[in-house]
Amino acid sequence: AQRVTQPEKLLSVFKGAPVELKCNYSYSGSPELFWYVQYSRQRLQLLLRHISRESIKGFTADLNKGETSFHLKKPFAQEEDSAMYYCALGTDKLIFGTGTRLQVFP
């Protein structure tokens, strides 16, 4: 079955601390993976996709096919990073995880 698992509902860190939001997927084919972010009172928007191999707002994510993971990382969290983060798997449709709320305290 195609599935995306985000084990943490809430992740709280202090400003300047490293952040890692976990994402594991289940898919037998070649995966297309995304991270979406939803800031307070804003629409859900794409943060990054694995195929681009970019760093957006200091965030990176590496696809690990052996561990079927696509964790989102940032070395130094900022208060403005506080948001809801969703990992998504693209197959014939886009399947989302249940999301992780990141809280960055000053």
Added chain:
Amino acid sequence: KAGVTQTPRYLIKTRGQQVTLSCSPISGHRSVSWYQQTPGQGLQFLFEYFSETQRNKGNFPGRFSGRQFSNSRSEMNVSTLELGDSALYLCASRPSSYNSPLHFGNGTRLTVT
């Protein structure tokens, strides 16, 4: 370009009624997907339309239906509303290919009483 537009923003209905939600995709986008977002379940895929045809469907009962018009605008209908249908319904569009990113609207918040 204007973003994905969903109307109305808020709806309050009673059990047993039906409701229609509307979505206008980004100009040039031919694919429209619908998702149900709830605090407990996150984003659940409802269906995707492409060129007026349903291309994919999630695991929702037949009370949930949709359609797409020739201008790519889409509507979603829920009949015989239940309390559990209360949710934020999100529409998203993309150009055409399966793995291109989705662009989301602000959603329609449906409350069933």
